[in-house]
Amino acid sequence: MEAIAQFVKEHQDWAIKYIRRRGATPQQAEDLVQALWVEMVQRPPKGLQTHAPKAVIATKLKSWLIRDWYKQRRVVPDSGVQLLSKENLSSIARCIRLFNEVRAAMERLQTSHREALRLRYLEGLSSPQVAAQLSIxxxxxxxxxxxxxxxxxxxxxxYTNTLDRPT
Incomplete structure (x- = not known):
């Protein structure tokens, strides 16, 4: 138990700074690092003896931060929120206009550029998969x-000067 306490003491500040640099709020950083120490006590990671401790800590913290980010994105709005408010309609109109501008810009690109972007980002293929599709x-x-x-x-x-940007 003393070894774990020493390990936590040595890496606590580094872990908090590390996760804060990756966009976590101060409270979120504290919570994630605390959860990491609890998990490490309950189930010590396998790579801790063979890999650098900071690499193991960093991998865990990054995956937890990403998981938390996805959870926050899936939050369902409160039922009392007025979805068709003037502000929301304005935002929707801006999104539609931006979508139309991106679509028009894509149509003006060379066919090879358009196809590469379509496969890579719209279809979600990796570079090697796109290479196989395009035979390059x-x-x-x-x-x-x-x-x-x-x-x-x-x-x-x-077209950037014509977009309505929220203040």
Missing amino acids: SDSAVRGLVRRALVALRSELHL
Whole structure:
């Protein structure tokens, strides 16, 4: 038990700073690190003897932070919230206009750029899978996607001044 207390003492501040740098709130960082220590006492991780302790801690904390982020995104709005309020309708209208602008910008791209972006981001394929679909190398796909994103940003840049941005 003394060894665990020493381990926690040595890594507590580092773990909190680490998870805070990755976007956790101070309270969330404290909670995640505390949960990590509890789990490590109950079920010591296997890689702690073979890997650097900070690498094991970092892997756990990142996965928990991502899990918490997904949980927060799935929160159902309170039933008392007026979904068709003027502000929500305005936001919906902005989203529709932005969607239409992105779609128009995509249509103005070269066919190869459009296809690479469609496969990579809309279909969710990995670079090697896109490479197999397009019959080109993996490195060529990464370059093609990078150039396609630059071209898309350039197309969209023409319209950024016309977007209503919330203040």
